[in-house]
Amino acid sequence: MKIQTSRFGDLDVDKKDIITFKEGILGFENLKKFFVVDPGDQTLILWLQSIDDEATAFPIIEPKIFKPDYSISLLPSELNSLNLEDTNDSCVYAILTIPSDVKEMSANLKAPVIINNKTNFARQIVLQDSKLEIRFPMYNQLKMNIGNASDDSKRTVVELQETPENQASDTNLNSEKEVSNRKPQLEA
Secondary structure: OOEEEOOEEEEEHHHHHHHOOOEEOOOOOOOOEEEEEEEEOOOEEEEEOOOOOOOEEEEOOOHHHOOOOOOOOOOOOHHHHHHOHHHHHEEEEEEEEOOOOOOHOEEEEEEEEEEOOOEEEEEEEEOOOOOOOOOOEEEEHHHHHOOOOOOOOOOOOOOOOHHHHHHHOOOOOOOOOOOOOOHHHOOO
């Protein structure tokens, strides 16, 4: 199916790649359908793109890439809400906040997005672990671990056309350029 997005243009998305959030995402409860977009750059940052609102896309990343000891423990009711028996059948992502100074980006480790790989049901769950941070500074750790592999099986790969607009926003983690074009419309 063809999905129009303000960030990536028109994308062909297979229906099997659509992720359903029964409760929406915190602060965006009215948005229920999403898919994961891999922009094909070297940052390992993906985008959780809304189908319901073409302007809404959240930058996400697998926390284990920059914090190898990151683990989650879900309550039985949380597992049931995702139709999961255990977290081995899921993908876990942290939503990023990317300010204009990319070195100050942070990850929400307290409320990860968990996707059931079998059903594509997803939920953002606020974990009970009080040691987890909402704004974990992760730029330096990500930069050190940039070569680690991640699971590409659940992504829509996007090849961006070279236009003056996206050339200005093409930034990698070693750059000090402003990333205003990559900043989500609304940060979570």
